Amino acid sequence: MKKIYVNEQWCLACHLCEYYCAYANSGLSDMVQALKDKPLHPRIQVEQRGTVSFAVNCRHCSEPLCLKSCIAGAITEKDGLIVIDQDKCVGCYSCIMACPYGALMPSESGVMQKCELCATNSHGLPVCVQGCPNQAIVYEER
Amino acid sequence: MGINYLYPDFEVVRNQDRCISCRVCERQCANEVHSFDEATGRMKADESKCVNCHRCVSLCPTRALKIVKTDHTFKENANWKGEVIQDIYRQAESGGVLLASMGTPKDYPVYWDKMLVNASQVTNPSIDPLREPMETRTYLGQKESVIKRDANGKIITKTAPQLKLEIPIMFSAMSYGSISYNAHKSLALAAQELGIYYNTGEGGLHEDFYQYGKNTIVQVASGRFGVHPGYLNAGAAIEIKMGQGAKPGIGGHLPGSKIGEDISKTRMIPLHSDAISPAPHHDIYSIEDLRQLVFALKEATAYTKPIIVKVAAVHNISAIASGIARSGADIIAIDGFRGGTGAAPARTRDNVGIPIELALASVDERLRQEGIRGNVSLVVGGSIRSSSDVLKAIALGADAVYVATSALIALGCHLCRTCHSGKCNWGIATQNPELVKRLNPEVGSERLVNLITAWNHELKEMMGGMGINSIEALRGNRLMLRGIGLHETELNILGIKHAGA
Structure with a gap:
């Protein structure tokens, strides 16, 4: 089964995945409307210490x-x-x-x-994967 | 603070209605333009630090950002333009040489844009490259001018060593040091997939990249950085760098701050020492001296690899090229004055050298007149921006072209021209590990492959339109070009007729 994996080497700690995730699961069609001046509730979160960072979401164990x-x-x-x-x-x-x-x-x-791999919303390919600027987050069979 | 003579060049325009304060702009800007104001919960910007690289603009998820040129102005003056005045302020402040990066932004004529391409109509058929064979493969190296036969009358097919290119485009020299490990890896991977070559530049070859040797041209420059027998034999060809289009007459500069452990090892120089290449090769003061180095390199590689001599396009380029063609070199690479650089004195970059179009036309013509065109292949670079530039270069007489700025743009470069600061937000012209990792070579190489593949499609389309089905038939075919808005002298140098003639 395809899952979301994170290649830590390429994570830039930009946190965009968190914002795309929260937006995707807001049910709203406008990102600004969904996220502006509101607390963020993403299902993926970037863990970071010093220069090491990576996004963590459900491993679907x-x-x-x-x-x-x-x-x-x-x-x-x-x-x-x-x-x-x-x-x-x-x-x-x-x-x-x-x-x-x-x-x-x-x-x-x-x-x-x-995280339900965007299978239960209308976004198809998980949005964190789509939105990652450096392909650090991938959706693949391993 | 004193007096601040310089007003920021750009304004960071943030649409606060759209900004969601995700802070990606702040996290991605190595120049520290953006910051979050805790008191208001809003993002703010210090535009004086902005270099207009568009990293923040490209990553902003709500398109809340744009960078505009400031409309702050000096009193209008056609002679003392704002930039001229600002340069004087800068030098009055620093007492130093003005540094610049990438190709010159000055408004010199671009001859590629003043040449039009022919197409077949009625009397000769055009060719559809999707239905009929179209050959863009080409070989670089010395060509026999006569057919030779052995004692049994059979044709001798052994030729001097050649470079085989599936597409007549190569990535030109950019050293490991001037660009990052990941940028080099992107170029290497793309060259391998495309069946073309990338060039190490003068900084040696990182040990991780020896595996791409079949698609690598290794460079020997005046600093001799990283040159050893293993290096010379690692590549498919060796390039002697005599000059660079962006800074003819001077050598490369890499500041000690960029000479980290890996680069110091690759270049074989002490950690954090400045890597300053001498302006000339101190063992080359004549064509005869050049010949000695050409043959020293051929000896070192058992005559298995073609030797390229790269020179900047300067005033007497055709005489220089004629000398190089007699030096034993296999390929001449000419770099026009619009070529890029990681750092150069601004005055040199903006005022020295000549356009590659004129240099190419005069060199090709001179070598033909002297009957030595077959001695060498001609590769030209210095701002090849599109497939039509490639096509026109080949029609003017080039065997292939070198591209670098276009390749960097494909990797994300936005031509902000501040490579020399070492803070490239796109992970290209930097050695800061946090910035280097922004360029994932898998992404980068795919973008390069896409670009060159797209250009190859366009090249085939235009060749087909002319009724030409191979690079060999296009090369030096100046009847396929017409000038537009050019005067007699320019047309004569280019060796083309004016449109309508």
């Missing part, structure tokens, strides 16, 4: 600890894609405790959110 830890049955797996049903999420943060990558986080509404 073959043995997803978040799924196992979810007390509400909100996290499910379909053909390798780990998705969250935000209507079912009760906001207990168990998945955040369980995920070793820090790939889940609270959304604007308080319930959890995670």
